[in-house]
Amino acid sequence: MAGIGNNEMSRDELAYRANGYLNQLIEAVGSSTLEQAISELVNFLDSVSKSVISEVETEESGKTAYEILDKIHQFVSLPSLNQV
Numbered sequence: 001m002a003g004i005g006n007n008e009m010s011r012d013e014l015a016y017r018a019n020g021y022l023n024q025l026i027e028a029v030g031s032s033t034l035e036q037a038i039s040e041l042v043n044f045l046d047s048v049s050k051s052v053i054s055e056v057e058t059e060e061s062g063k064t065a066y067e068i069l070d071k072i073h074q075f076v077s078l079p080s081l082n083q084v
Helices: 011-028 034-054 059-076 079-083
Strands: 002-004 007-009
Touching (some): 011 059, 034 059
Antiparallel strands (some): 002 007
């Protein structure tokens, strides 16, 4: 399990939150809230990376990191982002 602050979150919960931040980013493209959506995503990724780094290298922390990076890869590979 990866911890965010004092709260322990499962890999599924982290992936769900990552999807939420990425969806907010998509919705914010072209609007005045884009900068805020980017900032929230960066803060989330920062907290996840600090949590994963602070853990002893375990299979679970590796899976967590991979899953979050996979979500980001899927996001940046969306055809609709090529139009932005």
